[in-house]
Amino acid sequence: MFREFRRRELSSLTAWTGCDGPIPAEVEVVGVEYRGRLGHPSSYGLLMARATDSPGVQLDLDPMRAVLSVPSDEVTLGLTEPEYAEALHAAGRDLATGLVITAIGQGLYGSSVVVFTRLVAVISLLLATGLESADEVDIWASWDSAWLEPPLKA
Numbered sequence: 001m002f003r004e005f006r007r008r009e010l011s012s013l014t015a016w017t018g019c020d021g022p023i024p025a026e027v028e029v030v031g032v033e034y035r036g037r038l039g040h041p042s043s044y045g046l047l048m049a050r051a052t053d054s055p056g057v058q059l060d061l062d063p064m065r066a067v068l069s070v071p072s073d074e075v076t077l078g079l080t081e082p083e084y085a086e087a088l089h090a091a092g093r094d095l096a097t098g099l100v101i102t103a104i105g106q107g108l109y110g111s112s113v114v115v116f117t118r119l120v121a122v123i124s125l126l127l128a129t130g131l132e133s134a135d136e137v138d139i140w141a142s143w144d145s146a147w148l149e150p151p152l153k154a
Contacts, residue, residue, distance in 0.1 A: 005136050010037040013122060013139060015131055023048065023066045023077075029102055030131060032123045034115055038072045045115035046075075046105030051127045057092030057120065058100045059085065073107035081106065087113035091120035091146065099124060114147045121146035 002020035005013040014021065014033045021031045028050045036043035046068070052058065061078060068075040079085055084106060092099055099120065106116075121142045126134055 001131050003131060003134070005139050007140050011035070013143070015122075015126055015134070017131055022046070022068055023064060023103055023105075026050075026102070030123055030126050031103070032119055032126065033105065034119060034122075035070070036110070036115075038110075040110065042110070042112040042114045044070055044073055044075070044105075044107035044110035045112075045119050046103070047101060047116070047119040047123055048103035049099040049101045049123050049127070052098040052100045054098045055092075056095070056098050057088050058098065059088070060100050060102055061104065062102060064103055068105055070107060070110070073110045075105050075107050077103065077105050079104050079106070081111075083113055084111070084116050087116045088120060091117040092124075095120075095124050097124065097128065099127070118143045118146040 002016045012035050016031050017025050022033060023031060025031045025048055029048050031048040033046040064077050066077060088101060122139060125142045
């Protein structure tokens, strides 16, 4: 199954199960890829995960052979930045159901802790509701509420 959730011209979330996405997903795994405005420091991220009864986020990354074409960025499959691992664990602290993250795709220029924090919220919602019945408004609300920008200082 494959679904795309578009918001404005410059933001999209692509979610998939099985072999329908850029990286094949095993049974019970959902993948989500975010692509935003090119050149923005929070413009790319990919997560694949399955639900677990254990609380929080666990990493069980399988080495994968795939090439992802992302304009204006260089994507690495795997976790190379320690702050992204910290963001994933922090985002999973309050989840009702834990996540086992099986794949990560990060852009050299476009990934950030913001993107990965938001992807945890979206993938958690998709695993809870099912990809077929997920509501686009709820998906983007989950994305937005996962990272609230601090108020500007006067």
